[in-house]
Amino acid sequence: MLESLTLTNFKAFARQEIRLAPFTLLTGLNSSGKSSVLQALALLRQSYDSGDLSPAYGHEAGLLLNDELVQLGTGQDVRHEAYDDETGPHIALALRGDGGTARWTAVYEREADHLKLVPAEQGIQQEPAALLPSLFGPGFQYLKADRVSPQVSYPRSHHAVTTRGFLGAHGEHTVNYLRTHQDEPVTGKALRLPDAASAGLLAQTEAWMQRLCPGVRLVAEDIHGTDAVRLGYHFGSGFSESNQYRPTNVGFGLTYVLPVVVACLSARPGTLILLENPEAHLHPQGQTWMAYLACATAASGAQVVMETHSDHVLNGLRLQVKNGRLAADGTAVHYFRRKGQTTEVVSPIIGPDGTLSEWPEGFFDEWENSLDQLLD
Template sequence: MLERIGITNFKAFACQDVDLAAFTLLTGLNSSGKSTVLQSLALLRQSHEAGLLDEADESGGFLLNGELVRLGTGQDVRHESYTEEDPDITLAVVKDEIRYAWRARYGREDDLLGLLEAPSGPTSWATRDLPSLFGHGFQYLKADRIVPDVSYPRSHDAAVRRSFLGARGEHTVNFLRAHQDDTITAKSLQLPEMPSTSLREATDYWMQRLCPGVNIETVGIHGTDTVRLSYGFGSGVSASNRYRPTNVGFGLTYALPIVVACVAAQPGSLILLENPEAHLHPQGQTWLAYLAVAAVSAGAQIVLETHSDHVLNGLRLAVKDGRIPASATAVHFFRRNGQTAEVISPSMGPDGMLSDWPKGFFDEWENSLEQLLD
């Protein structure tokens, strides 16, 4: 499990360490640095997959534009308050108290920032020592995920060989089609009423926590490289017709990649989630927190960015109910401080209570209520 990420001269941060836990929740005002944390991890993964994070040489570096993130050029990502003594960009992660750091040379118009320094060792060290970040089981789901459509892409490489859902979740439907009979072995992901432990059944039953009675069907479209998703409601004699996603609420399709990523989580998986609560009713937002906790209990590590107090409270309730120990959680509140961002990290007790509640941290309900009662 990753224990910390260090960011220097990258986007929102001049120099910042952020502690990570089995379940890390990032929140704060817009443009305060939350996405920078996720993008830093995704950038390392993207650069590694391109073979660019080996020992420093002229051909290696940070690949700013690729499958996971598209960040522009050096001028778009270097923090504006850098110093001449330290003008370059450094990203680091800590695992088992060992720090792995990569330092890249700033180039204003470059979209490949040349690597100046990398952890020493054989070229295979990264996958071996940091399997959750660089190995199988990594998922990064951005906020701009798939929307209801008539079909979705079919890629054997992404959905079958790499078990990757796509940064927008675009391979989720094909992943479900290919892996629907896989067995979910983690007890935490098996709901009591599930008739079987297949991935498809587990996905249906967790999706029903968001929309009661819904079920999913995925099929390949003959003669094309696409697959089709449909929704039904009810079962048996009360079953509805099948509906294409364009005729069903937006939130179901938008949440589907999040649900599948968590249900399919394996021990050692690293799952990065941006705004999983978008387009969902508050009850569904709370259940997404419970699902993420279940994935953590199955052995995954989750870093989740959210603006939802329902997601936060779902995590707090899960701690209070004993589904996850408080020591397995980290909560970070981000806010701007001049040109840079700062991070406040209240600790959580076994009763789900937080040690600090800084101004701007999910306090809008109280602020509005106070004005209503005034």
């Protein structure tokens, strides 16, 4: 498990250490730096995947700014604009966890999209996947806010879903993953819902989706003679079972949340899941269920780092702690707010009874603000 990430001169951050727990929640106003934290982790992962973190591949080690997971631009885009003499001109990312630490310092080059790493400071004698397996090992998922919209068909890539076990940064491989792995048991005990038809991935996915839309059932199948797969929905069962509907004729929220559900249910102990706004397009009760799902994922040994704008997600997490489903010290909550050109982070602590140690101004206080005005 990753325990902390330190960002130096990276986008909105001059220097910021962020504590990471089994379930880490990143909150705050728009454009306050939440996604940038996930991007820093994704940047390391994509640089590793392409061989750029590891000099053993025979080329110069560096951070690859634009590839499959994130497209960050050039050095000028990623270096914190207001860097000072104390932090120096370079960009650095440091990680602690999995029993190891590592720091990557990249030399600033304004127009480069491959930032060379300072050799003396790579500090990585070991293979990154051996040092920090949760970030660099198998099972990693990163689902961005802009997930694929409901479609009539989805890509079919054996390499993505079987060799890599990857759902795609936009969730584009989810339907094929579900088709391929549908009978594999969900291993996390906390993740298995007792009312599901079986412990298999498809049955459990249906059971979690039924928390959002009662009676929904899923079909993930190939389209004969093509390189595509399709998703189908049924509602009800027996005599009252509906026809099979295509995703474009079913509510947006169901298909939009499917990658999040599959990512959590297929997680294994030690794997890392980065989620941006899993609550998007869900009604409030469904948003609370997203928190329950992420808590169950963390309680099953995987690590979740989630950006959210939802007080229902926060309250769902607090409830799960209060109900003993996730240890209070298994959580980290960070509230990001801009201060001049940089971002500062306040980190309220969740107690075992679900209470929060502090409520900084602007931190999910809109209910009270609106109520105060209504009662005035």
